[in-house]
Amino acid sequence: MSTIVITGGKVITMDPANPAAEAVAVRDGRVLAVGREPEVLAAAGPGAEVVLAGGRSVLPGFVDPHNHLLSTAESLVAVDARYPGVGSARDLVARIAAEAARTPAGQWIRAYGMDDAKFPGGRPTRRQLDEATTDHPVIVYHVSGHQAVVNSAALAWRGIGEDVADPAGGAFVRDEGGRLTGMVLDSAMELLLPVAVDIGCHGPNFHVDLPREQLRSWLEMSAEPYLKAGVTTVCDPQVSRRELEIYRSAWDAGTLPVRTVVMPLSHMLDELTSIGLAGPFGDDRLRFGAMKFYCDGTLLGGTAMFDEPYGDDFTGTLYHRPEELVDLVRRAASAGWQVGVHTQGDRAMGYTLDALKAAVAVSGDDARPRIEHCGHPTPAQVREFASLGVIPVNQPNFLYDSGTDFVRRLGDRRAHRLQPMREELDAGLRPVLSSDSFVSSLRPMETVSNAVRRRTREGGPIGAEQAVTLEEALRAHTVDAAYALRMEDVIGSLAPGKLADVVVLDADVRSLPADELSGVDAWLTMLGGRIAYRSGRAASEV
Numbered sequence: 001m002s003t004i005v006i007t008g009g010k011v012i013t014m015d016p017a018n019p020a021a022e023a024v025a026v027r028d029g030r031v032l033a034v035g036r037e038p039e040v041l042a043a044a045g046p047g048a049e050v051v052l053a054g055g056r057s058v059l060p061g062f063v064d065p066h067n068h069l070l071s072t073a074e075s076l077v078a079v080d081a082r083y084p085g086v087g088s089a090r091d092l093v094a095r096i097a098a099e100a101a102r103t104p105a106g107q108w109i110r111a112y113g114m115d116d117a118k119f120p121g122g123r124p125t126r127r128q129l130d131e132a133t134t135d136h137p138v139i140v141y142h143v144s145g146h147q148a149v150v151n152s153a154a155l156a157w158r159g160i161g162e163d164v165a166d167p168a169g170g171a172f173v174r175d176e177g178g179r180l181t182g183m184v185l186d187s188a189m190e191l192l193l194p195v196a197v198d199i200g201c202h203g204p205n206f207h208v209d210l211p212r213e214q215l216r217s218w219l220e221m222s223a224e225p226y227l228k229a230g231v232t233t234v235c236d237p238q239v240s241r242r243e244l245e246i247y248r249s250a251w252d253a254g255t256l257p258v259r260t261v262v263m264p265l266s267h268m269l270d271e272l273t274s275i276g277l278a279g280p281f282g283d284d285r286l287r288f289g290a291m292k293f294y295c296d297g298t299l300l301g302g303t304a305m306f307d308e309p310y311g312d313d314f315t316g317t318l319y320h321r322p323e324e325l326v327d328l329v330r331r332a333a334s335a336g337w338q339v340g341v342h343t344q345g346d347r348a349m350g351y352t353l354d355a356l357k358a359a360v361a362v363s364g365d366d367a368r369p370r371i372e373h374c375g376h377p378t379p380a381q382v383r384e385f386a387s388l389g390v391i392p393v394n395q396p397n398f399l400y401d402s403g404t405d406f407v408r409r410l411g412d413r414r415a416h417r418l419q420p421m422r423e424e425l426d427a428g429l430r431p432v433l434s435s436d437s438f439v440s441s442l443r444p445m446e447t448v449s450n451a452v453r454r455r456t457r458e459g460g461p462i463g464a465e466q467a468v469t470l471e472e473a474l475r476a477h478t479v480d481a482a483y484a485l486r487m488e489d490v491i492g493s494l495a496p497g498k499l500a501d502v503v504v505l506d507a508d509v510r511s512l513p514a515d516e517l518s519g520v521d522a523w524l525t526m527l528g529g530r531i532a533y534r535s536g537r538a539a540s541e542v
């Protein structure tokens, strides 16, 4: 492989021994030299390809430790129902109708990201979706991923009539007259779009059954948006047989878009233990990481578990009884797994902490337990994080997307302490940044911007005192994110010998006003020493 030197940029290395540099040289997939331009050019030798970065910021490729890669790939080819593009039931119907016009009759139409809390007329109904099409079954996923609205064709397709009973862990919402509104909650969604795997009550089941060739080609098509955003490694935080089969087949073909770490869901604990499998295991392109558990539900869906009710009297739901969660997590740690537990509300946080204490007691000081989303830990809980070495996996895009809604539902006191990243840093933790894509944008600079700005889409503050600096945010999306994946020895910083994942952002981000950070994409992205993306050029000619 050829030698490439990137120079003329402002290199932010994330290597404490050598924080800033003028140039980076890579060879054979690894970083060869980082430092002053003359020394780096000398190390590269004659014949190296030189890329002039033109004063742009040069960083290690972004690491997204909570990014549903395959689901994102599926969502990129589905109807985008996110706000503000879809701001009303009427907008939604128009988009579905347009999709129906180009989709063969009988095929499913899937839409993602609906935020009906922002719709002036409230929740759309199946009757409204019926106006879009009666020839296609339609399912529109709520932004939380835990609810959906479907049309009558979808209900008919699955033989679901007015007499349907609510399944355990889910419900079909009915109107005052007792008729199905088309809104389906949690496990009831599985009765609509059949799922490919049985995950029991271990989490929301969005592992829907779609043709494998289709999934594989969608996955490959997602390379461009990921690389354009500067992402070179993701961790898929909820993997079942369905995802692993697709990732493995793409890995085998050399077409996996970015380095991929998988977190198998806890329903597989016994099977994986029975064959002696635990993470980290795999190679630099595809590997097992931590095991994923669910504690409570979601903030947006009203199912997060708080000590005090919120919104319209939501009290929250749990996936496991607290003592069961402790047992599961302890058994996973005993089998060698790092653990990550989805937890939002403060009461749930207490249950998760009990489980993590059990894990750390088994795994020891370097357990690196993760808390996914980590919505509302109390100050006392943040102090407990410090004693256990907990890694809060923050997703500030939600504060931007839904902050106004959170203030309304949770009240000022709690809403402004959501994802208390400043407090976590001050407690000596290494909180990380992630997107939770497909639920939110996969672009790291949006996430970075939202961690720095702590503002809602409407422009109001959302926990301004929890804001972090640009440097801290970049660190949380590179080397500290790599630490959360137990990969900080190979990725996350630019130092000789590390894998050559480099992003040249299309700006000098340190000189940009905070308001402009979110618009920044990659100018060039290098994955494993190969230039995989260049702004303005097709994938075939980079």
Ligand SMILES: [Zn+2]
Binding pocket: 066, 068, 237, 436
């Ligand atoms: Zn997620």
